[in-house]
Amino acid sequence: MKVTLRNPDREVDVPGGRAIREVLDELGVSADTVLVIRDGELVTRHDHVAESDQLEVRPVISGGGP
Amino acid sequence: MKCRRCPGTAVIELRRHNAAFCKRCFSEVFVEQVRKAIRRFAMIGAGDRVLVAVSGGKDSLALWDVLLDLGYDVDGLYLGLGIGEYSDRSREVTASFAESRGAQLTVVDLAEEYGYDIPTAGRKGARSTCAVCGLSKRYVFNKAAVDGGYDVIATGHNLDDEAATLLGNTLRWKTEYIARQSPSLAAETGMVKKVKPLHRLSELETAAFAFLRGIDYVVDECPLVAGNTQLRHKEAMNAIEASSPGTKAEFFLGYLDRGKALFAREDDVELTPCGECGQPTTARYCAFCRARAQVLGERLGEGPPVVVEDRDVVASMSGEVMPIEIYGRAPA
Ligand code: SF4
Ligand SMILES: [Zn+2]
Ligand SMILES: [Zn+2]
Numbered sequence: 001m002k003v004t005l006r007n008p009d010r011e012v013d014v015p016g017g018r019a020i021r022e023v024l025d026e027l028g029v030s031a032d033t034v035l036v037i038r039d040g041e042l043v044t045r046h047d048h049v050a051e052s053d054q055l056e057v058r059p060v061i062s063g064g065g066p
Numbered sequence: 067m068k069c070r071r072c073p074g075t076a077v078i079e080l081r082r083h084n085a086a087f088c089k090r091c092f093s094e095v096f097v098e099q100v101r102k103a104i105r106r107f108a109m110i111g112a113g114d115r116v117l118v119a120v121s122g123g124k125d126s127l128a129l130w131d132v133l134l135d136l137g138y139d140v141d142g143l144y145l146g147l148g149i150g151e152y153s154d155r156s157r158e159v160t161a162s163f164a165e166s167r168g169a170q171l172t173v174v175d176l177a178e179e180y181g182y183d184i185p186t187a188g189r190k191g192a193r194s195t196c197a198v199c200g201l202s203k204r205y206v207f208n209k210a211a212v213d214g215g216y217d218v219i220a221t222g223h224n225l226d227d228e229a230a231t232l233l234g235n236t237l238r239w240k241t242e243y244i245a246r247q248s249p250s251l252a253a254e255t256g257m258v259k260k261v262k263p264l265h266r267l268s269e270l271e272t273a274a275f276a277f278l279r280g281i282d283y284v285v286d287e288c289p290l291v292a293g294n295t296q297l298r299h300k301e302a303m304n305a306i307e308a309s310s311p312g313t314k315a316e317f318f319l320g321y322l323d324r325g326k327a328l329f330a331r332e333d334d335v336e337l338t339p340c341g342e343c344g345q346p347t348t349a350r351y352c353a354f355c356r357a358r359a360q361v362l363g364e365r366l367g368e369g370p371p372v373v374v375e376d377r378d379v380v381a382s383m384s385g386e387v388m389p390i391e392i393y394g395r396a397p398a
Contacts, residue, residue, distance in 0.1 A: 032268075037277070041077065046067045062125075
């Protein structure tokens, strides 16, 4: 399964067929600090992903203040 | 996972509320929190003209979006910092948001108006890049609001921003700053009122809201952010939050409810117009004019050369409304 990570933008391949929580754990990312996007929709860490899915993991943390 | 409020499917889980929401209910909850903040701190009065400081990021665009929807008379101000592609993209995103909403946007370019950009100021100045950037933003926003006849400046500071600032100030016991940290700073002579209507909402919530509203915002981080103190404090807070959800909100909102009063003290700052630009300050020249003169290698007025203050004083405080930046020196 392809996962797009941001800042800097890159793509990684990880196994699908499991809960998003497990994917995030493998990537070392806390679910509270990212949006997980599949097909243009937000999904939660409890949702499952298939091998054929494409995910974007988008950090929400920003520095410096607006 | 089901929505807490309706039978719909949840798209976002908020662990600090031990709840999850569907798209529609989440947007409602978000707007309720903004209304609550505005009401509780009497942020915007009837007929007030509001200027929202927009950066092209998720927070400020989400804020502008909500304030427009709530029917406020709100225009946007974008400040071009001259940070290469990052600034170009930020301006494009902001301009296209304004156009899509039929909203009024003013663009000020730092280099054009004031003769320097942020990368240059970071290299030449005595302050950290983020400190001089924050100082420039606050100065320009206030000036634009005064010149444009606005009653209120709204900024997109969220709960994570505020909690990180409070943590930074507490770690160093900067009691003057702790006392003044507020979601609503009243107007003073020459200073327009400043409000932070998103202070009850986490960064995760503002990002989710912006995404769900279809707002195209800049996801990329500012390339100059490395070493930003506030970012490190955010990461520390997030580490605590991960093991005990709700700590961040308890820390900052608890401070507003129960802590702030303990730090209250007589505010004996007296403001006089800056000898260079006329904006209020406690010093002869305001912090902005001093920093700018230093970056441009100019002298201020006829007097002795400008003495620029200790770099760390401001460097550690870059993301916040800083009295020392606005008013000059903090009261002793
Ligand atoms: S990260 Fe620093 S330099 Fe970049 S926009 Fe934020 S405050 Fe300015
Ligand atoms: Zn719902
Ligand atoms: Zn000045």
